[in-house]
Amino acid sequence: MKIEDTHPAEGSALLSKPRTSRKLYPWLLGIFAGVGLTLLLVAALWLSAGLGFSHLMSVLRGGSTRINVDQPTVVRQIQQLQRLETVSYTMDKIISGEHENAYLPKFLAGDRLLLVVHGEVVGGINLAGLGPGDVLVKGQKVSIHLPAAEVFSTRIDNARTKVYSRDTGLFSSPDPNLESEVRQEAERQLQQAALQDGILKTAADNARTTISSMLQGFGFREVDIR
Numbered sequence: 001m002k003i004e005d006t007h008p009a010e011g012s013a014l015l016s017k018p019r020t021s022r023k024l025y026p027w028l029l030g031i032f033a034g035v036g037l038t039l040l041l042v043a044a045l046w047l048s049a050g051l052g053f054s055h056l057m058s059v060l061r062g063g064s065t066r067i068n069v070d071q072p073t074v075v076r077q078i079q080q081l082q083r084l085e086t087v088s089y090t091m092d093k094i095i096s097g098e099h100e101n102a103y104l105p106k107f108l109a110g111d112r113l114l115l116v117v118h119g120e121v122v123g124g125i126n127l128a129g130l131g132p133g134d135v136l137v138k139g140q141k142v143s144i145h146l147p148a149a150e151v152f153s154t155r156i157d158n159a160r161t162k163v164y165s166r167d168t169g170l171f172s173s174p175d176p177n178l179e180s181e182v183r184q185e186a187e188r189q190l191q192q193a194a195l196q197d198g199i200l201k202t203a204a205d206n207a208r209t210t211i212s213s214m215l216q217g218f219g220f221r222e223v224d225i226r
Contacts (some may be wrong), residue, residue: 003129014192071137085124085152086206089194093117097182099175111175112167117186118160121194122152123203141222142215149203154191156183
């Protein structure tokens, strides 16, 4: 008598299961490799954006970045600003000047000039003289003693400065030195007007703001500037 197996399909199914599970390994390896490459790509983009390795590690740890800047570095960075121009005043004024004759009236021997002056006064702080004793660094706090603000320059814009009028006496000729004298007086008055408007205080306030922002960029949490 010949005996035959009446369930060959079930036997085939049981023998083929291990083959199916072996086919999953390449897929799993591919998934893990893809995740790893994605993380590396994100890290590379983060670094290229300027965050830096230390910042990336601090973010992954959930902490904050600490930047250690010593006192000589702070002094050197501020000194490199040199003559820090922080304010510029532009003004228009009418300045008059005249030469008189001690014996004759103006309409006979006088010389009078009206000059419309456009000028600029620049103020700031000269940081080249900042010394080590002017900077105190303690942890994440820095204290700075700045030099006094000063007027750097007073300039007259020759292209925008015009002679408004000139009156010369009947028996006199225009004095070639009068206009130069009026221009010198214009510079003096422009600087005096800027000082009265508080150019030195504005220059000091703007310098403190500029230097404070720079030091905060170095990582200092508390900045005291006097």
